[in-house]
Amino acid sequence: MSSVLQLKNVHKAFAGVPALAGIDASLANDTYVSLLGPSGSGKTTLLRVIAGFEQPDSGEILFSGRRIDGVPPHERGIGFVFQNFALFPHLSVAENIAFGLTNRAVDPVTDAKVVAGRVRDIIGLVGLSGLEDRATTQISGGQKQRVALARTLVTEPSMVLLDEPLGALDANLRMRMRGELRTIRERCGVTFLHVTGSETEALAMGDTVLVLDAGRIAQSTDADTLYSRPASADVARFLNCYNIFPGAVSGDAFASPVGALALGGVKQTSGNPAYAIRYDRVAIRPTDAATADDEVRIEASFVASEYSGAAINSFFTLDDGRVFEVETHLSHAAPATYEEKGRYALVWKREDALVFV
């Protein structure tokens, strides 16, 4: 697959504080890319640099093989969907959607019939039929989202940037729009770059997930690989599904604050040594239960558990005060009850742990 956007060593600082510290990335044509990063990681800055609202301090941006850093936003042909939608408040829904078609500098559509036809098609595509003449103040959040998307898609950009597009919607609508965004993108065949701070959203939406950390791309891979093989302890931390221990490898064990943890799984080089075990790979047993040879065992006191429908998350305190989380899927068994402040053995298979060296 050919790449539509390439970023080469892009830097950007605000008043001396770096927001982007050497971004290298390549986005494939006709894919859904999600960009995951905690707040302050520079994800909105990256989007604004690609759109041309901000100029990078250094580095190259290539769009369809053409260098676009320095090109003004209206000559880039990259769509942008804002978190607050940024609809034109003085125009109706249909006028909002037609605005780019009739007013753009390159190849404006002047025939009113053609415009009306294109607007009608896109309104059908995003599911806004019947709302054409409404004012933008007279439609719901989800409908505004669709107008913002339709307004961009009707101009047929080769790529659309979406800045936390679901952030302003309520949880229910957010779930529904996830599926719709993917469907709409597939029908249009353009690349979507979707910025989000939510790991579940990033994993659910992206064919490719980019993880941004401290102004750098920390990992770029598909959702499954990202979830099961994060490239570093920091990425594992954003995913919010790993217990992480600092420490160092010594001999055939990992020396952590809670003792030596036997090695057996994959070792990855990341520069920052750590030991990570996924919440749902850990079993909770009584302290006197037997441990198999390929298992790692630590002891901890139970604190509380949180029920979330399909799973239950139990929280334990380790001997050094660290919190350890275990996720138990309830499809396997009815929820066990644990005694508060009681001692339990937490056990996992050696090969399930990720070791960063």
Place this chain on the structure above:
Amino acid sequence: MNASGIKFGLGVYTALFIVFLYGPLVVLAILSFQTGPEGGPQFPIIEWSTYWYKHLFGLTPPSRIAPLPIDQALFRSLALAVMTMIVSTVLGVTAAQAFRKKFRGSGVIFYLIVLGMMVPGVLVGLGMALVANTLGIDRHWWGTAFVLHVVYTFPFAFLVMLAIFNRFDPSVEEAAWSLGVPPARTFRKITFPLIFPGVLSAMLFAFTLSYDEFSRTLFASGRDLTLPLAIYGTFSVEVHPNVFAFGVLTTLFSFALLGTYAVLMGLSVRRAKRMAIQEEA
């Protein structure tokens, strides 16, 4: 002090405020209906009449009281106010647009612009007269006085627009750019319609400030007088109620202007309302 006491106190304060605000105007309006030509500008009203209104328009038999020399002056003042309004508003909008981004020296330039409304008018007027004399420029209401009116009203228009842009969401402009619409067209089609209520306010400010400007115009306007100067000129001889009659008419004119402003303002809000009604139907 209890709550009703505070309410009562505030009520009295408001009433006094309104009396002082409109009292002079009401007195003026009443006295303009004094009989003429023998009635003077004081109470009591000898007899109610519209003599002085007719006198203004030259509809009364000739008497010892000369008609107000205002027809030329009125035209000059209106023309000057319109010219000032247009230039100051254009300058105010463009300058405020420039100030949306910090640029080198923006702080200094801000104070230089605002200085135009701070400095005493008489001094500026006198200074302009001296400069014009030194450089051999003739003083005219449409020249030297016009420049001073712009210098005076531009800061007001600028500050109004600065406040408007302060609350303006720049993402709608960025959205238009990302749709391929160039910045100039974006300004015309998106930015301007959204800031239009502010532009109207800036225009109103510039017009009214210029229309009754006195101190700057006094030295800078040369031989041909503007309306405030012409009226002041008649005071030096003797004050007759015809000035009051004229005052009432210009006040009505100002109200008409405010009315126009309100209608235009309402039109920009009406659109959204119409949509709301459609929605409910």
